[in-house]
Amino acid sequence: MVIIKELTLKETILIDTNGRMNENAGEKLKGLKVNKARETIIKLLQDYGAVDKIEKIKHRTPMCDRSKIPIEIIPMDEYYVKVTDIRDRLIELANELEIIPEQHKQILINWLKVSNDWPISRRRYYGTEIPLWYCNNCGEPLVPEEGKYYIPWKELPPEGSKCSKCNGDKFTGDTRTFDTWMDSSVSALYVTKYLYDKEFFSKTYPMTLRPQGIDIVRTWLNYSILRNYQLTEKLPWKTAWIDGMGLDEHGEKMSKSKGNGVDPTIVIEKYGADAFRFWAVSEAMPGSNFMFSESRLQGSSKFLTKLWNVARLIKQFPAQEDRPTITESDRWIIEYTKKITNECVDAYKKLNPYLPANKIREFIWNVFAPHYLELIKARAYGEGFSEEEKESALYTLNSTFKELLLLLAPITPFITDTIWRELYSKESIHYQNITNFPEEDNTILETGEKLMEFNKKVWNLKKEKKISLRDKISIEIPQELKPFEKDLIKMHNIE
Numbered sequence: 001m002v003i004i005k006e007l008t009l010k011e012t013i014l015i016d017t018n019g020r021m022n023e024n025a026g027e028k029l030k031g032l033k034v035n036k037a038r039e040t041i042i043k044l045l046q047d048y049g050a051v052d053k054i055e056k057i058k059h060r061t062p063m064c065d066r067s068k069i070p071i072e073i074i075p076m077d078e079y080y081v082k083v084t085d086i087r088d089r090l091i092e093l094a095n096e097l098e099i100i101p102e103q104h105k106q107i108l109i110n111w112l113k114v115s116n117d118w119p120i121s122r123r124r125y126y127g128t129e130i131p132l133w134y135c136n137n138c139g140e141p142l143v144p145e146e147g148k149y150y151i152p153w154k155e156l157p158p159e160g161s162k163c164s165k166c167n168g169d170k171f172t173g174d175t176r177t178f179d180t181w182m183d184s185s186v187s188a189l190y191v192t193k194y195l196y197d198k199e200f201f202s203k204t205y206p207m208t209l210r211p212q213g214i215d216i217v218r219t220w221l222n223y224s225i226l227r228n229y230q231l232t233e234k235l236p237w238k239t240a241w242i243d244g245m246g247l248d249e250h251g252e253k254m255s256k257s258k259g260n261g262v263d264p265t266i267v268i269e270k271y272g273a274d275a276f277r278f279w280a281v282s283e284a285m286p287g288s289n290f291m292f293s294e295s296r297l298q299g300s301s302k303f304l305t306k307l308w309n310v311a312r313l314i315k316q317f318p319a320q321e322d323r324p325t326i327t328e329s330d331r332w333i334i335e336y337t338k339k340i341t342n343e344c345v346d347a348y349k350k351l352n353p354y355l356p357a358n359k360i361r362e363f364i365w366n367v368f369a370p371h372y373l374e375l376i377k378a379r380a381y382g383e384g385f386s387e388e389e390k391e392s393a394l395y396t397l398n399s400t401f402k403e404l405l406l407l408l409a410p411i412t413p414f415i416t417d418t419i420w421r422e423l424y425s426k427e428s429i430h431y432q433n434i435t436n437f438p439e440e441d442n443t444i445l446e447t448g449e450k451l452m453e454f455n456k457k458v459w460n461l462k463k464e465k466k467i468s469l470r471d472k473i474s475i476e477i478p479q480e481l482k483p484f485e486k487d488l489i490k491m492h493n494i495e
């Protein structure tokens with residue numbers, strides 16, 4: 001094909017659209033299918049005495065992705081959108097667009113640099129009809145008025161249509177359809193009511209975000225920028241968020257023909273939508289591929305069960321709204337929660353749910369539940385503590401747990417909303433705001449690390465002695481942990 005183009009030769013088309021040889025192939029081949037024609041050619045050459053030898057060779061040939069049948073290329077006239085003229089401007093726009101994660105911008109830029117004009121007409125049965133007729137007399141195309149959907153292969157052109165060239169009034173409709181990206185590339189215009197509602201459009205366009213998969217950067221993302229630029233001279237969105245692909249357990253792309261796809265409806269039925277959502281965002285950084293793993297999905301499900309159990313425990317205690325004098329143990333977990341909140345909010349602002357999911361899971365599993373809840377349980381029940389100390393525990397327990405629910409709400413909307421309504425308010429959690437906290441002196445977090453080390457030491461000691469965690473133990477509380485002494489004595493039953 002390239003040689004023919006370079007030498008500016010005119011192609012002779014030998015195969016018709018039904019896959020049979022036409023009259024250009026000669027009387028002896030005409031009407032034969034391609035494979036049959038190949039056999040016949042060999043026979044003809046043999047009859048002619050022109051065959052020296054026959055041997056098998058390996059060569060590259062284009063194959064149909066679905067049927068795996070070799071493709072025969074027939075040159076045909078098609079409609080194209082001119083891209084090469086505005087390529088430099090498109091590259092500028094691609095650079096202006098914020099793409100998350102940033103490294104995926106290069107896929108788009110590299111593609112734009114080498115992309116050619118875009119063929120937009122397709123010879124397929126299903127698709128958006130190309131709204132054109134052609135004059136039966138001279139072949140001139142007839143473009144109908146815009147604003148209506150036309151089906152030229154079965155409809156006549158609008159009444160009174162005349163050929164602009166020869167004034168003829170008999171037409172034949174185009175039977176082709178558009179490339180699928182012709183429609184999907186203007187989805188931003190469709191949802192912002194372009195040409196239908198000026199006020200709405202002016203308020204909503206350009207849009208904020210285009211979320212999409214990495215596999216269609218060269219198509220959906222690319223053509224959307226092109227078409228929206230041509231129609232509005234603007235980028236259609238501020239940010240594009242490019243996600244990786246979900247792969248099967250062996251890291252293979254899921255596909256219909258391989259039958260290795262995972263049906264999300266079955267998985268969601270089994271584990272719940274929240275567990276599925278939590279797993280999906282916690283598995284990989286935005287933009288990276290991730291492998292499906294049922295055992296890891298079970299892990300997400302277990303975490304949500306843990307969250308539910310923590311909520312059940314907290315529900316036993318009355319909520320304490322007014323802030324009392326805060327004890328050191330409580331100040332520690334408040335500061336820790338603030339730190340987690342700031343990190344999560346910053347990540348959310350960068351459209352990264354991976355980091356919050358993992359931070360919160362880590363915090364609840366490894367800090368909040370095993371260390372903090374155990375530390376203050378007795379105090380929350382008021383066993384051997386003053387009313388003020390008890391109130392500090394109740395206030396802190398609820399205020400920090402509220403914060404954690406808010407942080408999780410975008411990822412696991414159902415369970416957090418249910419807990420929120422059970423514990424805190426009739427109004428949905430999704431109406432609440434969450435913001436960064438001012439940075440504070442967090443030396444207490446370092447002390448908190450030592451507190452957790454001490455807890456682990458006591459637990460290990462009891463394990464070594466083969467005694468229950470509730471059994472008495474004699475151990476010295478380090479000087480720096482004196483502010484937590486009262487809680488620690490109760491927690492570990494220290495003599």
Ligand SMILES: [Zn+2]
Binds near residue numbers: 140
């Ligand atoms: Zn005409």
